[in-house]
Amino acid sequence: MRKNNLISVVVIIGLVFAASIWYARNNGLLPVAAGDEAVLYDGLFNTILAIAFGFFLIVEGVLIYSIVKFRRRQGDDTDGPAIHENLSLEIVWTAIPTVIVMWVAIYSFDVYTAMQGSQNLDAMAHGGMHQTVAKHERGGMPASKATLASSNSDGTLMAGTMPxxxxxxxxxxxxxxxxxxxxxxxxxxxxxxxxxxxxxxxxxxxxxxxxxxxxxxxxxxxxxxxxxxxxxxxxxxxxxxxxxxxxxxxxxxxxxxxxxxxxxxxxxxxxxxxxxxxxxxxxxxxxxxxxxxxxxxxxxxxxxxxxxxxxxxxxxxxx
Ligand SMILES: [Cu+2]
Incomplete structure (x- = not known):
């Protein structure tokens, strides 16, 4: 790559980076964050939005550039170059999204845990165990009906295992x-x-x-x-x-x-x-x-x- 080209690529990537961060901070898509959990959630949302917006600019930018730069000129009836594969390019465009997706998955799970999401999963697991007992006592009645029946007859709920x-x-x-x-x-x-x-x-x-x-x-x-x-x-x-x-x-x-x-x-x-x-x-x-x-x-x-x-x-x- 010529030196001039390298410089313009670096400048463009820098501009895309800056634009993505600006948009993530100023998108105005979410209402006020009224709880501590909302702040965590917004951090995740805005990060994903910044990544998506950056890719949008890169993909659309390359598309528009190519439409202009590689358009058919008058009197040019030749074929385009026959390019079959570019292994290093394919490795790069598989590796980058893989790393990003893995990182977003870990970040999401972290926020989910901080918002007590996994506590609810635990509670559901306990509720499930409870229902199995209820089913047993009621001679094979479907678990959900057994639970409902008990909540109606004595006014208490089966899910007594909640923290x-x-x-x-x-x-x-x-x-x-x-x-x-x-x-x-x-x-x-x-x-x-x-x-x-x-x-x-x-x-x-x-x-x-x-x-x-x-x-x-x-x-x-x-x-x-x-x-x-x-x-x-x-x-x-x-x-x-x-x-x-x-x-x-x-x-x-x-x-x-x-x-x-x-x-x-x-x-x-x-x-x-x-x-x-x-x-x-x-x-x-x-x-x-x-x-x-x-x-x-x-x-x-x-x-x-x-x-x-x-x-x-x-x-x-x-x-
Ligand atoms: Cu309702």
């Missing part, structure tokens, strides 16, 4: 139903809106009353299925005070699209004040207590009637 949150963790029980979220805090507080304090680890222990739902907050970059008869959980650490949407991300019925609420990340003082306020509501409002009780003694209709009344009062009392 519980420690003292420094804000643990909130979430129950999903067609078509609402109920958040149960200690002291019989039940609300339709999720409040969490900034800077403290939050653990949501989730289960569904009826069908599959999924808890999703785009600004936290986390999503978890909520499953009838089995407990799943999500852990995150809020970092930006504000209001964010909670969206059901699993088609769960005719009003699935309306199954939304708000997650409010409060300052610690606001959070305590809110909890106190909810405590007063709960102790003066019999429906609020009903909403947080086990459902074993009620039919579904009675259970939901309690919720609906409570939700109505919640919304009215906020204004």
């Amino acid at each position: 519980a949150g420690g003292d420094d963790v804000v643990a909130i029980d979430v129950s999903a139903m067609q078509f609402a979220w109920i958040f149960n805090y200690p002291n019989e507080i039940a609300t339709a809106e999720l409040h969490v304090p900034v800077g403290k680890k939050v653990r949501l222990n989730m289960t569904a009353v009826d069908v599959l739902h999924a808890f999703w907050v785009p600004q936290l970059r986390i999503k978890q299925d909520v499953i009838p008869g089995r407990e799943t959980f999500l852990e995150f650490t809020p970092r930006v005070v504000g209001e964010y949407p909670v969206v059901c991300a699993e088609l769960c019925g005719s009003y699935h699209g309306g199954m939304r609420t708000t997650m409010v990340i409060d300052t610690p003082e606001d959070y305590q004040a809110w909890l106190k306020e909810q405590q007063e509501v709960a102790s003066n409002d019999p429906e609020a207590i009903v909403a947080s009780r086990p459902t074993s003694h009620m039919s579904d209709r009675e259970y939901l009637a309690g919720k609906v009344t409570h939700l109505g009062m919640e919304m009215a009392s906020k204004k």
